[in-house]
Amino acid sequence: MIRVQESVFDAGIELRALLEGRSDIGAVVSFTGLVRDFNERPEVQALTLEHYPGMTEVALDEIVEQARSRWVLQGVTVIHRIGRLEPADPIVLVVVASAHRRAAFDACDFIMDYLKTRAPFWKKEHTASGDYWVSERDGDHQDARRWEMST
């Protein structure tokens, strides 16, 4: 299940929803990304997440499909928030269920790496010294490339 929403999510509720009524799942891994109060500048007071409606959902769907083609997965939930968020707010949730832990760990890691480099979201941070658009990080691209080399 893939959702792009303004409202907050509860990782516990989403995780239980994915597992409900299932006894074939041996492992579930969840990742929650949060707003930090420091980034390229200190004192981040809030951020605004913009996305490209339509393309966002398709891009996320494609990333999940790629994960499913690499690992045998019993269930995947991806939720990404948009709009104005404050420090400590959850931004993104990825929950992956599989029969075995390695597939669940790796697929969750893969989905986050691809999400950060391929899904059309942009962050603008509001700090004490003004607003700025967050720039891309080389590290994110290196992380995403790991999956190309290992196959």
Added chain:
Amino acid sequence: MSLTHINARGEAHMVDVADKPESTREASASGLIRMQPETLALLAEGGLPKGDVLATARIAGIQAAKRTHELIPLCHALALSKVAIDFELDEPECCVHVTATCRLTGRTGVEMEALTAVSVACLTLYDMCKAVDKGMEIGAIHLDTKTGGKSGDYRRDEAWGARAVAPSIIESSPSPIVTGEGVSGEVSVGHRCDIATPCLRVKCLAELRERLGVGDVSVPLERLPSSDVAGLKTALKALDARFEGLDQGRVLCAVNQVMASDATPLTDNDEVAFFPPVTGG
């Protein structure tokens, strides 16, 4: 040179523009409002009693541009195709720089609209902040550029030389793009193609939209030297110099919401989006 708004008898009159040819006219004007550092800080963090100051001033400027003919006696009522208002908070100089750009295809220039938009945006900033700072000062309102029309193009910096512009106004900082919160300030209804003309719908997103000052634009397919993304970029740059910014930094492209490259072919009614590298997650 004579004053066009005065007739042979020395009376004020409105110029008959019916016989002038239509052309694309654009004008940019700017000004500033000086304030106490504390006021500027409150404005930056949104702590003023009347709420979102910049968003309100932006709407006021756009509205003012549209109603210029009601304020300036001999101005024509114009169907503006675009009004954009931008603010730049200048902490070292303790002021807010206000810029307005107006555009239309028609028979008269739009410099009065741009100047009126700047003036009213400044007045609105005063109104929104006066509870905490009554000593604010509005100044340096002037026309920066004007293009199109019989009298030719005008650029203030060329016409006046360096003395016209105080150093505080032209100094640009190397820091990342800094913009106010709220809406992007873009009201773009121009360049609509008619239904029979094959056309592309072009979007600029996020930082690119704010950097170029362009949100949505339609481009007739016939303007493209080649029917692909590279051809579209060439056509956009010919349409408006701001699109030179498409070559600055890493700019990505999607056609019909799928990642694309310069060689991706384009056909009628395609949606083409340009945007900076993604930073979600």
